[in-house]
Amino acid sequence: MEVQPIREIDVSVLRDAVARLIVEANYNIPDDVLQALRDAAVREESPLGRQTLEQLVRNYEIAAAERLPVCQDSGVAVVMLEMGQDVHWTGGSVQEAVFEGVREGTRSGYLRWSVTGDPTRMLRTAGTEAPAVIHIDLVTGDAVRLTLASKGFGAENMSALRMFVPADGVAGISDFVVETVDRAGANACPPIIVGVGVGGTFETAALLAKKAVLRPLNVRHPRADLCRLEGDLLERVNDLGIGPQGFGGRVTALAVNVEVYPTHIAGLPVAVNLGCHSTRRMSATI
């Protein structure tokens, strides 16, 4: 049997990458999102909606040029690691390295500290031991692909998950997506990005929806039927008329991204994770 060489990486490399990504992600909106907003500003029929989109583009240009956070809500840092199984970490804890990177970048980048240590708020002086949410996928190889998203809670709060049954089918999924966007309205900071996760178990659906919301807007699902579904859902969502910031118009969402995973023969879990127009994400490979 061939023995795979183990690659050793010091956790400080991960810490430094996280610290850099969180600052850069908060100053620079992804190119595909900025382009989608520029296109939307041309396409939008509502005068107030168009003006709003133009303002958003200007905000992003100024934030990048002057190196300012695009939004005061620098969110919860969601760190996704596609970790090669031939990597051996040295020098300390991987989790603590991510947390330390978030702390460092938040400080050096003048980002708002937006995490409370105790969600129940019963502890009055809750510390901030865990300033990030970490998801790890084990993959083959000896590289680590790191994606950091600063997830604002205006849109996060309006997300939803429901356990459907098989008979509900695509019609059930579709109505749920439209209903969730309709209920979210202006609160999710439209134009939004809609991430839909279908399948797996309760928690898989939510994680798939998060991955969907973080997929670049110019990437469609490789399965033809799902690519069509994404297009149909985008049209239905935009027909709601919510428009930029709920001021009315044609552009409520910039994209609907769907991700799927096998599920139980009795089930159909569906999660809808919403991303505001300021969906900040940045990736690096270690």
Add this chain to the structure above:
Amino acid sequence: MPPTPTHINCNNGVTDADLDSLHAGDAVELTGRVFSFRDATALRLTRALEAGAPIPVSLDRQILYAVGPSPPKPGQIIGSAGPTTTARMARFLPTLFAAGVRAVIGKGELRGDEMTAFTTHGAVYLAAIGGLGALLAKQIASAEVAGYGDLGPEALYSLEIHAFPAVVIIDTHGSNFHEQARVDWRRAR
């Protein structure tokens, strides 16, 4: 063409005449003083008011701005400072209105009872653009903590704003611009 903004002075609070002149969908530019509030600020203010305890500032005729700014960089007056979702603080608004608040700047929708709180008090809801934090910070000429400094970004700030842009969502005549916009732009299927 987008609407031309109405200028509102709020140096010493706002007048009823100014508020009554506004209609849902109007663009406004505010100049003067507003106080910031967020989840923790609203909770503390409300608890104090309900207990008859003192609060750090007088809210008489004042405007509240739902914002929790990011820290200023060296040389900056304030960090990014766009609006946060108003609905999270909606349950506190009746008490704050009773204490004198006349208008709220925030983002997002207010429905049903949340809207009724405004109309019964003749208060106005203004939406600034969410996610415009870097640009809106440039309309803030000074920022001072006026109370509850221990709350960090949720402290009660006194903010001097200049030509601060917003859209009238709920006016004193019972209209809601978000609701109207949906009716106007929805495509039936």
